[in-house]
Amino acid sequence: MTDNATDIAVxxxxxxxxxPETFGTTxxxxxxxxxxxxxxxxxxxxxxxxxxxxxxxxxxxxxxAFSFISAVxxxxxxxxxxxxxxEMDAAWALYEAWVKLRSGQAKTALVYGFGKSSxxxxxxxxxxQLDPYLVAPLWPDxxxxxxxxxxxxxxxxxxxxxxMAAVAAGASGDVDSLLDKPYVADPLRAHDVAPITDGAAAVxxxxxxRARELCxxxxxxxxxxxxxxxxxxxxxxxxxxxxxxxAARAVTGGDTSGFDVxxxxxxxxxxxxxxxxxxxxxxxxxxxxxxxALTANPMFAAGLERIGFAAEAIMAGTANRALAHATSxxxxxQNLVTVLESETQ
Amino acid sequence: MRFDYTRSVGxxxxxxxxxxxxxxxxxxxxxxxxxxxxxxxxxxxTAEPLTDFVDVAETGTVESWTWVREPLPGQxxxxxxxxxxxxxxxxxxxxxxxxxxxxxxxxQTGLRVxxxxxxxxxxxxxxxxxxxxxxxxxxxAEAGAAAEPVTMITTPVDLSYKHTASPQETVYLRGLAExxxxxxRTDDAGKVYFPPRGAxxxxxxxxxxxxxxxxxxxxxxxxxxxxxxxxxxxxPPYVAAYVLLDGADIPVLHLVLGCDASEVRMGMxxxxxxxxREEWGYGLENVDHFRPTxxxxxxxxxxxxxx
Numbered sequence: 165m166t167d168n169a170t171d172i173a174v175x176x177x178x179x180x181x182x183x184p185e186t187f188g189t190t191x192x193x194x195x196x197x198x199x200x201x202x203x204x205x206x207x208x209x210x211x212x213x214x215x216x217x218x219x220x221x222x223x224x225x226x227x228x229a230f231s232f233i234s235a236v237x238x239x240x241x242x243x244x245x246x247x248x249x250x251e252m253d254a255a256w257a258l259y260e261a262w263v264k265l266r267s268g269q270a271k272t273a274l275v276y277g278f279g280k281s282s283x284x285x286x287x288x289x290x291x292x293q294l295d296p297y298l299v300a301p302l303w304p305d306x307x308x309x310x311x312x313x314x315x316x317x318x319x320x321x322x323x324x325x326x327x328m329a330a331v332a333a334g335a336s337g338d339v340d341s342l343l344d345k346p347y348v349a350d351p352l353r354a355h356d357v358a359p360i361t362d363g364a365a366a367v368x369x370x371x372x373x374r375a376r377e378l379c380x381x382x383x384x385x386x387x388x389x390x391x392x393x394x395x396x397x398x399x400x401x402x403x404x405x406x407x408x409x410x411a412a413r414a415v416t417g418g419d420t421s422g423f424d425v426x427x428x429x430x431x432x433x434x435x436x437x438x439x440x441x442x443x444x445x446x447x448x449x450x451x452x453x454x455x456x457a458l459t460a461n462p463m464f465a466a467g468l469e470r471i472g473f474a475a476e477a478i479m480a481g482t483a484n485r486a487l488a489h490a491t492s493x494x495x496x497x498q499n500l501v502t503v504l505e506s507e508t509q
Numbered sequence: 510m511r512f513d514y515t516r517s518v519g520x521x522x523x524x525x526x527x528x529x530x531x532x533x534x535x536x537x538x539x540x541x542x543x544x545x546x547x548x549x550x551x552x553x554x555t556a557e558p559l560t561d562f563v564d565v566a567e568t569g570t571v572e573s574w575t576w577v578r579e580p581l582p583g584q585x586x587x588x589x590x591x592x593x594x595x596x597x598x599x600x601x602x603x604x605x606x607x608x609x610x611x612x613x614x615x616x617q618t619g620l621r622v623x624x625x626x627x628x629x630x631x632x633x634x635x636x637x638x639x640x641x642x643x644x645x646x647x648x649x650a651e652a653g654a655a656a657e658p659v660t661m662i663t664t665p666v667d668l669s670y671k672h673t674a675s676p677q678e679t680v681y682l683r684g685l686a687e688x689x690x691x692x693x694r695t696d697d698a699g700k701v702y703f704p705p706r707g708a709x710x711x712x713x714x715x716x717x718x719x720x721x722x723x724x725x726x727x728x729x730x731x732x733x734x735x736x737x738x739x740x741x742x743x744x745p746p747y748v749a750a751y752v753l754l755d756g757a758d759i760p761v762l763h764l765v766l767g768c769d770a771s772e773v774r775m776g777m778x779x780x781x782x783x784x785x786r787e788e789w790g791y792g793l794e795n796v797d798h799f800r801p802t803x804x805x806x807x808x809x810x811x812x813x814x815x816x
Binding site: 186187188189190191193194196197200211224227228236237238239240241242282283284285287288289292296297298299300301302303304305308311312313314315316319347348349350351352394396397398399402 | 522553572574581584585605607635662666668672673674675707708709711712714
């Protein structure tokens with residue numbers, strides 16, 4: 165890095181089991197406690213070693229006000245802790261924590277996100293992310309918004325239904341049998357849509373030598389940027405993602421070579437095609453080795469998990485350079501791109 | 510979860526909605542010359558306020574669409590329909606709305622559609638019921654005479670959730686159904702929480718050491734409710750108080766009745782008044798209220814750490 169920023173790394177990642185429905189509360193406490201415990205055990209730390217806490221979640225998903233306050237129970241807030249929250253995917257909480265560490269206000273941070281999508285009708289709850297004046301009063305649902313985006317790309321010749329199925333099928337999948345399946349929101353079929361997933365995830369960040377103490381191969385964050393496109397769906401080209409391109413350019417300087425792994429947060433198959441192109445990923449990069457959001461989409465944690473999985477590949481030594489993308493809002497409205505490397509540059 | 514969001518709409522959206530009420534659709538010309546519909550308050554490029562309003566047609570072209578197989582409550586139809594991004598004639602951007610056709614086979618990109626107006630327009634995006642195929646609308650005649658400009662909208666929100674009790678809450682709620690007040694702590698050095706918690710806020714560990722508590726305690730603090738509000742069940746003035754059950758370390762909010770509101774005080778000893786057993790369910794409302802026991806007040810020292 166050219167500025168005098170502190171070196172910051174991901175040193176730990178844990179996530180709750182990806183399940184269609186948990187027994188726990190919408191507070192996330194039951195899913196978060198084991199995540200925190202796992203991180204403490206693995207890193208040999210306790211709550212008091214963490215300098216800053218930041219979370220991402222949504223009251224609409226939880227069906228109650230100030231749901232993140234209840235989640236703070238899972239941390240234990242006596243003596244008082246330094247804590248913050250974003251009403252977005254927790255990847256943005258990680259961004260806030262990264263800024264906190266960069267500005268020298270803490271040496272370690274624990275970032276977490278959680279969501280119990282099964283508690284309500286997810287596609288309906290997500291309507292509340294839309295413009296509340298002229299769009300949300302019609303109650304268009306998240307599945308329909310994604311369907312409009314997918315159709316726009318098909319009509320523009322940007323991708324085919326086969327391309328979408330190929331994303332869902334992965335390398336070894338049977339694309340033809342997927343194309344025989346019925347539509348759920350034309351032109352989306354069930355496999356084009358992320359499953360309903362309850363989940364939670366947590367990431368520990370640490371600065372400089374503290375990171376080296378805690379982790380043999382820290383995943384150094386060498387770039388992180390987020391951008392936003394207009395919230396007016398009808399005023400932007402839904403088949404491209406300028407905000408992803410801009411964020412990716414800001415962190416890669418246009419050099420997208422050498423990424424061993426890219427974890428892209430695409431809750432719909434066609435969005436993976438948009439993102440791959442927007443970032444400019446090359447052929448040698450393994451995209452979503454974790455399975456991506458199409459296999460597990462814990463709301464408000466899935467973007468953080470992309471950073472976690474990308475970092476884990478570096479910490480485990482299977483990757484030297486990794487890219488992670490997270491999205492929040494309807495139809496890829498807001499996008500965050502992170503670059504992680506095995507050594508500081 | 511059910512509530513009405515009431516919002517003031519501001520000048521630009523207000524102008525758009527006022528026109529909608531009159532069966533007219535307007536956009537605004539942006540700094541790049543594009544006509545943006547609905548009009549944004551600020552230019553997407555320069556961020557200057559947009560004031561050059563432009564009339565556009567109520568007829569337009571479908572630019573993208575999707576099919577709703579299972580409509581949700583609140584959507585324009587309770588039968589299958591299409592959502593579409595519609596570029597109205599004279600506009601350079603698209604408007605999201607419903608299209609009323611019988612089957613997905615009747616939809617295609619490029620379809621020409623026209624607004625169908627509501628029988629009574631009120632200044633809401635729902636003044637347009639939907640769009641329908643064709644160049645000419647079968648809507649009722651023009652809206653009536655001009656009225657006051659639209660300044661507010663109300664959007665009802667109605668979402669249902671399946672709330673699950675945590676394992677500790679489950680023990681607590683089952684206890685209530687049997688007339689027991691059950692608190693819990695993490696271990697015998699820990700504080701007793703009532704209700705027990707999924708995670709102890711002091712250390713993040715679950716409170717799994719359950720303890721049955723007596724149904725009497727001490728008022729630690731209270732307020733006299735004098736203000737009437739929607740859904741109120743008791744005639745003001747009445748007292749909502751924190752009651753520290755004997756043996757608990759955290760008070761619980763409940764009603765204190767059975768004496769004049771002005772008699773309630775910190776330290777007052779109270780006991781539960783249970784509803785008739787046949788009315789018990791899984792909730793703390795099984796205790797109808799607390800009433801004074803008549804015992805001498807508790808010494809401040811006994812509850813000062815639990816305020």
